[in-house]
Amino acid sequence: MIDIQLLSTPLSISACETFVESPEAGGAVVFIGTVRNKTANKAVVRLEFEAYTPMAIREMEKIAQTALDKFAVSKISIHHHVGILNIGELPVVIAVSAPHRGAAFDACEFCIDSLKQTVPIWKKEIFEDGEVWVAAHP
Amino acid sequence: MIDIQLLSTPLSISACETFVESPEAGGAVVFIGTVRNKTANKAVVRLEFEAYTPMAIREMEKIAQTALDKFAVSKISIHHHVGILNIGELPVVIAVSAPHRGAAFDACEFCIDSLKQTVPIWKKEIFEDGEVWVAAHP
Amino acid sequence: MTLEILTFGIARDIVGSTILKLDITEGVTVADLKKEILSKYPRFESLTSLMIAVNTEYGNDATIVKAHDEIALIPPVSGG
Amino acid sequence: MTLEILTFGIARDIVGSTILKLDITEGVTVADLKKEILSKYPRFESLTSLMIAVNTEYGNDATIVKAHDEIALIPPVSGG
Numbered sequence: 076m077i078d079i080q081l082l083s084t085p086l087s088i089s090a091c092e093t094f095v096e097s098p099e100a101g102g103a104v105v106f107i108g109t110v111r112n113k114t115a116n117k118a119v120v121r122l123e124f125e126a127y128t129p130m131a132i133r134e135m136e137k138i139a140q141t142a143l144d145k146f147a148v149s150k151i152s153i154h155h156h157v158g159i160l161n162i163g164e165l166p167v168v169i170a171v172s173a174p175h176r177g178a179a180f181d182a183c184e185f186c187i188d189s190l191k192q193t194v195p196i197w198k199k200e201i202f203e204d205g206e207v208w209v210a211a212h213p
Numbered sequence: 214m215i216d217i218q219l220l221s222t223p224l225s226i227s228a229c230e231t232f233v234e235s236p237e238a239g240g241a242v243v244f245i246g247t248v249r250n251k252t253a254n255k256a257v258v259r260l261e262f263e264a265y266t267p268m269a270i271r272e273m274e275k276i277a278q279t280a281l282d283k284f285a286v287s288k289i290s291i292h293h294h295v296g297i298l299n300i301g302e303l304p305v306v307i308a309v310s311a312p313h314r315g316a317a318f319d320a321c322e323f324c325i326d327s328l329k330q331t332v333p334i335w336k337k338e339i340f341e342d343g344e345v346w347v348a349a350h351p
Numbered sequence: 352m353t354l355e356i357l358t359f360g361i362a363r364d365i366v367g368s369t370i371l372k373l374d375i376t377e378g379v380t381v382a383d384l385k386k387e388i389l390s391k392y393p394r395f396e397s398l399t400s401l402m403i404a405v406n407t408e409y410g411n412d413a414t415i416v417k418a419h420d421e422i423a424l425i426p427p428v429s430g431g
Numbered sequence: 432m433t434l435e436i437l438t439f440g441i442a443r444d445i446v447g448s449t450i451l452k453l454d455i456t457e458g459v460t461v462a463d464l465k466k467e468i469l470s471k472y473p474r475f476e477s478l479t480s481l482m483i484a485v486n487t488e489y490g491n492d493a494t495i496v497k498a499h500d501e502i503a504l505i506p507p508v509s510g511g
Binding site for chain 2: 089105180
């Protein structure tokens, strides 16, 4: 079972955790992305996330489905934020439950690694003296 | 920074998550153990956890300290329950934050794997027709 | 035919608009489209990558672009 | 001297008490203690493992047990 959401409201960690609860699960692994206060020692003021919404949702669904096929996991919840975020706020939360914990760790890491590679979401870092689209240039 | 607790009250996932929050962390990984409804296809009614308290706390502190030394992580919170637990309730919650997510995944998995190997806590599974100390016999 | 290509992130900054209108001949491929865009906007050459999505799926070089397809320029993604 | 050894989990069930009192001579090692306990309670042989903690640390075979040490029997752990 899969729960994918692209939200402009603050993410709820417990919403993801609650979705993956299951009597057959022995555990859940949760990844909580947070906005760091600096990149390469430069102070970050805030971040702005934008998404190509229908494709972003579709790509996140594909990732979750691939994880379900590849690992022995029960449920997956992926919530991603769009819009402005300040230091310490949450761009992404991923929760995965499984009968055995090893699969939950592997699947959760697979989901966040894949999300960063394929999901059409873009992050702009705003500094005191400028801004940059992350990862745009080599 | 380390937060170790052995509690007879219900565990709070968000207490662990809040402890590991840090402006320098790019993410946190949380492991949530839950009581499964069966073991080897036998229905579990409830679990009872007991601990050798001072040593259990000491061993959990050692594990967290080893994880801090071994992985590039920022903060670690380990909360373990003692007493009776029903299906779906939480025996253990472990949260680890890190500047980079790979270290948080590795350290969190290291902590739960080590905890299950060395921390003097014992779990009794109660079935309809009997009970068993988990892992006591080969 | 005229394609209305969606732009996001740095691609929108380079094009200067949320939609890039492009006159192309029927039956061009994603590779043709990319070539056309790169020649019109050489700044795309400086990016780490540039993908083209066709109907919300990543297109490959051989994918044929049709008149009513939803086309989008996908610069390097950075979610999470 | 008389040791008062703490018992937990299945070790408490085998001993039948939360404290196992054992008369030993000063200067015995953890290995000696384990041998003594196994001979008194052969059911411990059936366990996956049996460790002895000395002052809340796992003792090894050579660890010397002194009169006021806090000693505990640690059957296979199963936390988490």
